[in-house]
Amino acid sequence: MKHSSNSVRQSQLFTKTRKEAPKDEVSKNAQLLIRAGYVHKEMAGVYSYLPLGRRVLEHIEQIVREEMDAIGGQEVRMATLHPSEPWKQTGAWDSVDVVFKIVSRTEKEYTVGQSEEEIVTPIGQEYVTSYKDLPLAIYQIGQKYRDELRAKSGIMRGREFTMKDMYSFHETQEDFDKFYQVAKDAYLKVYERLGLVAKATEASGGAFTKKLSYEFMVLTDAGEDDILYCDKCPYCVNIEISTQKEGDACTRCVGGTLARATASEVGNIFDLGTKYTTDFNFTCKNREGQEVHPIMGCFGIGITRLMGVIVETFADAKGLVWPEAVAPFRVHLVELTSDSADVHSEAAEVYRELSEAGISVLWDDRDARAGEKFADSDLLGIPLRVVVSEKTLSAGKFECVHRASGRVEHKSISELLGHLTA
RNA sequence: CGGGCCGUAGUAUACCGGUAGUACACCUGCUUUGGGAGCAGGUUGACCGAGUUCGAUUCUCGGCGGCCCGACCA
Numbered sequence: 161m162k163h164s165s166n167s168v169r170q171s172q173l174f175t176k177t178r179k180e181a182p183k184d185e186v187s188k189n190a191q192l193l194i195r196a197g198y199v200h201k202e203m204a205g206v207y208s209y210l211p212l213g214r215r216v217l218e219h220i221e222q223i224v225r226e227e228m229d230a231i232g233g234q235e236v237r238m239a240t241l242h243p244s245e246p247w248k249q250t251g252a253w254d255s256v257d258v259v260f261k262i263v264s265r266t267e268k269e270y271t272v273g274q275s276e277e278e279i280v281t282p283i284g285q286e287y288v289t290s291y292k293d294l295p296l297a298i299y300q301i302g303q304k305y306r307d308e309l310r311a312k313s314g315i316m317r318g319r320e321f322t323m324k325d326m327y328s329f330h331e332t333q334e335d336f337d338k339f340y341q342v343a344k345d346a347y348l349k350v351y352e353r354l355g356l357v358a359k360a361t362e363a364s365g366g367a368f369t370k371k372l373s374y375e376f377m378v379l380t381d382a383g384e385d386d387i388l389y390c391d392k393c394p395y396c397v398n399i400e401i402s403t404q405k406e407g408d409a410c411t412r413c414v415g416g417t418l419a420r421a422t423a424s425e426v427g428n429i430f431d432l433g434t435k436y437t438t439d440f441n442f443t444c445k446n447r448e449g450q451e452v453h454p455i456m457g458c459f460g461i462g463i464t465r466l467m468g469v470i471v472e473t474f475a476d477a478k479g480l481v482w483p484e485a486v487a488p489f490r491v492h493l494v495e496l497t498s499d500s501a502d503v504h505s506e507a508a509e510v511y512r513e514l515s516e517a518g519i520s521v522l523w524d525d526r527d528a529r530a531g532e533k534f535a536d537s538d539l540l541g542i543p544l545r546v547v548v549s550e551k552t553l554s555a556g557k558f559e560c561v562h563r564a565s566g567r568v569e570h571k572s573i574s575e576l577l578g579h580l581t582a
Numbered sequence: 583c584g585g586g587c588c589g590u591a592g593u594a595u596a597c598c599g600g601u602a603g604u605a606c607a608c609c610u611g612c613u614u615u616g617g618g619a620g621c622a623g624g625u626u627g628a629c630c631g632a633g634u635u636c637g638a639u640u641c642u643c644g645g646c647g648g649c650c651c652g653a654c655c656a
Contacts, residue, residue: 178592178593178607179593179594179606179607179618180593180594180606182593183588183594183648183649184588184648184649185648185649186649186650187649201648204647204648255656256656257654257656258654258655258656259656306655308654308655309653310650310653310654310655312649317655384655430656497615497616528615528618529615529616529618529619530616530617531615531616531617531618532619533616533617534616534617535618536618538617547616549616559616
């Protein structure tokens with residue numbers, strides 16, 4: 161049997177850790193992700209994701225993908241280089257100031273996707289001709305570009321970022337409303353699976369709609385929004401649209417009091433109405449045989465921002481701390497005394513057995529001292545550290561240290577396998 | 583976009599109107615090996631442009647870049 165390609169030997173990993181953060185990075189997420197070699201900064205608000213960072217992003221993406229698939233979303237990959245025409249058709253070319261505008265050498269105008277209504281609406285139009293084709297939900301996970309005046313907070317507010325954006329089409333408002341609730345529940349499930357507590361927060365619909373929208377907020381001082389939330393029930397409202405204040409009684413439940421907090425917006429769901437289907441003259445037949453404009457919804461989740469929020473939420477003084485669900489590896493296998501052939505071959509055996517059991521392992525097989533390895537291990541934040549050394553060899557059990565709690569256990573290989581595959 | 587702070591080896595920093603020192607990293611060797619080792623030797627640096635000056639990394643101006651506060655964020 162082959163070793164799972166999911167496991168990696170640290171001696172082969174091209175990234176290295178650093179003791180010090182770049183002096184200009186103040187945000188916790190940027191400092192730790194750069195020190196640990198998860199990301200590389202290209203310019204303000206633009207980061208490359210290196211092997212470890214890419215693995216975390218993929219895990220977040222996969223959870224989002226599963227929940228979107230579960231509510232009937234169909235995944236696509238839309239273009240990121242866009243012609244200017246549809247953007248002019250909807251008015252966004254002139255009215256939305258974060259739209260990048262590119263002029264080619266032949267003076268043709270383009271933009272890059274900062275949202276995809278201008279692309280997805282014509283796609284829907286091509287295939288939807290009847291109410292029988294509805295409802296339809298199309299989503300993708302991909303790069304977005306916004307010409308922000310000021311990038312900030314590390315990976316949490318960039319000019320290029322990864323977003324899951326889903327667009328739904330409906331025959332009736334009732335059908336949209338039903339899907340909106342389904343999507344809201346799916347969103348809450350995504351955050352829960354990521355180990356986060358997100359609040360569905362009533363907020364302004366922006367320029368999309370006069371109706372309320374839901375923003376999904378995770379409480380963190382690294383966020384940019386202020387919210388009021390009830391200490392008893394799920395009610396939560398963005399301070400921008402709230403007529404209440406901290407300490408007021410909750411109007412949605414009995415006995416609840418509103419508290420104020422800073423939060424980061426990690427998702428947003430909108431009712432787009434018929435704005436885009438009207439702009440593109442997208443109609444289909446309803447069951448009475450009339451041509452109607454489908455009602456659209458738009459559902460975003462900031463993937464890279466979520467990664468930043470996870471770092472901000474769980475990291476401690478020693479470094480990153482990843483929840484199981486998104487960690488780049490499940491096990492950090494740390495061998496000590498690399499000049500001991502016994503320790504090394506034992507570590508190799510643990511690596512092989514865990515990998516073959518489908519458990520992703522980062523094996524620190526480098527020729528380095530214990531202190532450096534432990535410090536790196538703490539910084540990298542992999543949930544479970546398994547130490548192999550002369551000490552554990554003679555004890556016949558490996559030292560297992562849980563990164564988040566610091567709890568130490570001693571387990572044999574079979575106990576370890578049982579624990580990890582349970 | 584307004585305001586503030588800042589640009590010196592790969593990283594973090596120091597000094598200086600006379601071309602730069604330290605730590606870590608990196609390379610060689612020896613010793614070391616359960617919490618970022620020690621010794622010896624070695625490699626590596628002033629964002630760009632203009633001005634002032636005999637001489638600018640240092641002073642002045644402009645540009646570019648970074649961070650922070652605000653505004654902005656359909």
